[in-house]
């Protein structure tokens with residue numbers, strides 16, 4: 344198992360947002376988190392790369408292990424964790440920089456100095472994100488000039504550039520038009536051979552199309568967790 348959650352409870356101040364969540368996620372699979380708004384999907388997703396560390400007055404009990412290591416134990420390097428466990432948000436959020444700089448960003452933060460290595464990795468990430476063909480001749484143009492769907496694939500390339508094992512996606516297509524959404528879904532399917540993907544979606548059909556396993560959250564609890572095929576064929 345690449346991700347294991349063991350009896351996780353989580354509080355925002357006095358608000359008990361997650362209760363007794365356990366989950367085992369296998370490598371090279373897509374897991375979809377579904378359930379009504381406010382039931383804890385994003386909260387649980389953000390726990391997996393410690394994005395919740397940015398919020399004050401929170402409390403976590405239980406364990407989350409990634410590749411067998413408890414990510415909340417002392418001595419874990421959060422920056423390193425966040426390159427191993429990349430994240431893509433609902434609204435595409437490229438930096439107001441060039442396309443190249445966006446994808447190269449994490450490599451430079453991680454200390455990569457070689458220009459040729461950076462160039463190769465940027466190209467490779469853009470290819471994996473199915474964006475290379477559309478941007479290879481304008482890498483030095485601003486990312487802000489791209490369409491919403493292209494910006495989202497750029498954000499995926501930015502996450503991929505630092506060679507993560509896991510990509511967390513929080514409603515990655517819900518701000519996009521249907522054609523861009525279809526491209527993101529197709530991409531998720533292709534990325535599965537090299538990455539483990541966890542996706543929050545409010546769209547049941549999307550969960551059914553892209554995921555191997557589905558986790559149904561309700562009021563902070565995981566009330567159903569099964570193979571997507573089983574879950575959607577036996578409602």
Ligand code: ADP
Pocket residue numbers: 355358360378379380381382383384385386387398
């Ligand atoms: P979902 O992703 O299923 O829509 P969230 O995980 O975003 O749900 O939120 C779960 C619950 O936690 C909601 O009631 C939400 O209002 C609350 N919540 C989320 N973030 C915070 C926060 N930073 N501080 C306090 N409460 C929060």
Ligand code: ADP
Pocket residue numbers: 381385433513
């Ligand atoms: P999502 O699309 O993840 O459900 P929301 O619109 O619920 O996002 O929340 C957006 C931001 O506001 C998140 O960073 C979340 O942590 C924060 N937030 C959500 N609910 C609350 C709350 N009740 N109190 C404080 N912050 C909250």
